[in-house]
Amino acid sequence: MTVRPRGDPAVWAAYGLAAAFLAVFVVYPLVRVAATPGWAQWYDVLTNPRWRAVLGNTALMVVLSTTTATALGFAFAYGVLRAQVPGARVFRLLALAPLVTPPFVGGLSFIFLFGRQGLVTYRLLGQEVNIYGWPGVWLAQTMAFFPVAYLAIGTVLRRVSPTLEQAARALGAGPWHVFRTVVVPLALPGIGAGALLVAIHVLADFGNPALIGGRFRVLATEAYAQVVGWADYRMAAVLGIVLFLPTLALFLVQRRLERVPVVTVVGRGATLPGVRPAGWVRAGLCAICGVTSLLLVAKYAVIFLGAFSRVWGYDHSLTLRNFAYVLLATREFGNSVRFAGTAAVGAAVLATVLAYLVHRRALPLARVLDAVTLLPAAVPGTLLGVAYVLAFNAPPLALAGGGAIIVLSMVVRFLPVGYRTAVAALRQIDRSIEESAADLGATGLRVFWDIVLPLIRAAFSAALVYVFVRSVNTLSAVVFLVSHGTGVASASILNFAEQGYWGQAAAMASSLIVLALAALGAFRLVLGGRVRLFEL
């Protein structure tokens, strides 16, 4: 039962504005980029062995990184949630770090450790090696994206009642048998979802291949090269679309799987603790989680070390010069904060309004609105970047070169997450509350303002923080949209790295990390743990 919007102008106005926004900033750019390439480009991409190699490289990374990241995510989820390995609390916290820090930090620290002047290769082993290539990208992506799998698997594992394991055990099954016949089959939907999500992230990853791929090119970096090196937007568009198609497919499969009901049995009374796996299994899981955690800590430690070092590789005396430069002498960090802040507010508001309109009001084309709002989740940043450049570089919407286009790209990119959060929160509010308000005479807008908004405030704030943190770290779309005066921190890290200014690169990366942690910390303080972000 939904509240009818008849005669409620405020609701219709909101609907119109939201629909217009989606049409102009989601649908139009994608249509534009789809129409850009000509037959020549399509023919080229299908026959030219150079593109085939790039496609093959991309596929290789997807297969490798998804496999290892999912396996690692499973080891973490099972180890922390079920096997209760020693140090589970620490692992749980550390596993979430890659989600709030720039995904390409891995690539950067990899260079610091194993590069020409790397800590391990040069200082420890005295070697000067060329480490650029796919193994580094594989490692960096595995470390960056395993938390995505960990969260997805963890969500499903949590819903598997430990009593089921105990029942199997009581019927005579050994721990391995219980694991094989009860835990794994029930965790499979989570493993599948995790793998799909990781694959989408790997496909869209620009920063890591850009930093340490070297001559190993994937679709995302190649599209960028086409724009920056050749100004060939048509080719870039084709590559972006080729990247988009598998991402869209994975996204649709993942959505379909989400609809399969996870059958859980919820009983009253205290549940039994789960079946503890054998000692050696726990030891093994602890080792895996431990080594990964150490690598994670090393990853961040090296970045901070690099930020405080005068000249990495030669002069490791400590200095604040790098920080002074990136934070005070340049504008990129400030721009990032401003753009991300604006985008966060915009995305959170828009997501909330859309969620309300779609799920609480029987408006026409609600399902279309829902689909279009979620569509950006399937669009890799690269394609979004190229699309925005093509769509907004001429009147009437000549936004290219300004800050607005960057903010808009962030809003659109992260709208789906905010929307999903708001929808989930709305579902928990009983319709009857709104209906009583309407019954007492409140118009649609008042109901929204007085009743709905306060109740979903927590979800709104969560969306706000999440969009902020992701926007500040995003690279693959904005790298196409920055220009003189509107540079952002993430793109500048890439520039510094390309020019060998390692100290500045590290200082900027460190600042982003601290900013993200500060935002999360403030969120936690203000909302006092009432809302869980990333299952924290």
Added chain:
Amino acid sequence: MAQRPPAGSEHVRLDRVTKTFGGSPAVVDVTLVVAEGAFTTLLGPSGCGKTTTLRMIAGFYDPDRGEIYVRGRPQRGVPPHRRPVSIVFQDYALFPHMTVFDNVAYGLRVRRLAPAVVRQKVGAMLDLLDLGGLAGRYPHELSGGQQQRVALARSLVIEPEVLLMDEPLSNLDAALRVRVRGEIRELQRRLGITTIYVTHDREEALGISDQVAVMYEGRLLQVGTPEDLYFRPGSQHVAGLVGDANFLPGEVAAQRGSQLVVRIAGVEMPAAGVPPAGRTAVTVLVRPDWWTLVTAAGHDAGLRGEVRAREFRGQVTRYWVYVPALDRTVVVDDATGVSRPEGTAVALVVRGRPPYVVPDTL
């Protein structure tokens, strides 16, 4: 099944079993003997320790102090799957990704029985529990009652010595509960399997058990047959846990051997029970259905009172009668069907059963 010891001999024994969880005692000093083939129920309110006790018998925890024996063999350190017991969980714990057949067959397959044997045993058990035809269904496609029977089948098919059931009917609606508990009892009698059953529902406990153990706050208050506990409770607590009760202050008027006469609010009546030695002031138990209720006019026997409230319950009408002589409200169940509205002056006479003198205050 293997040769079974004669019915009535000791099968399971708990000897001063104690279990504490993080500082709060869950089970304290529980001693209980369960006979071969008997249906024993642990009865008590939430938090009384009955589920913890059952889980210790099952082997999920070991007692901190005390021992548990099955046929004389101590069970400390023996994990659940090596004990000759099988447990049916409160939420059934059916494997949601397996069919009814696979659920029931699980224990047999773990024991590596031949597929043909598995098929035969599972088929027989499903028929016994009236689940034939549902073998291919999944748990979420079954009703609550059917799920419960699948859980039971799964536990019984491995032929345990002792069947443990943890509040198996709590997820079913009221009408179904009554029917299913009868079926469980019928099945248990047919198979002759020793059963330990946990519930907070006293009607359930009294209705189907050979022996009831009343628990409260971790301690075992009294063990006995349902009749023993209902008509001759060892304390006010047990009396209240086992059925509705009025506790009235009285004095011992006369005692000649086994004949006992008490005086309540000046009215003398014969009573049952043994008053504590040397005491004249006693507490007397009168259950609501032991009263006879008459409209006061013309009656000079019994306690005088006034109807304060009434509730029609079909078979009986429950009255709350204020008795000025005792300055308290007494609960009375009247089956005559005569309607007495609020304010009616009535007289109460004990005729159903003699009032029972409760041995102590707790």
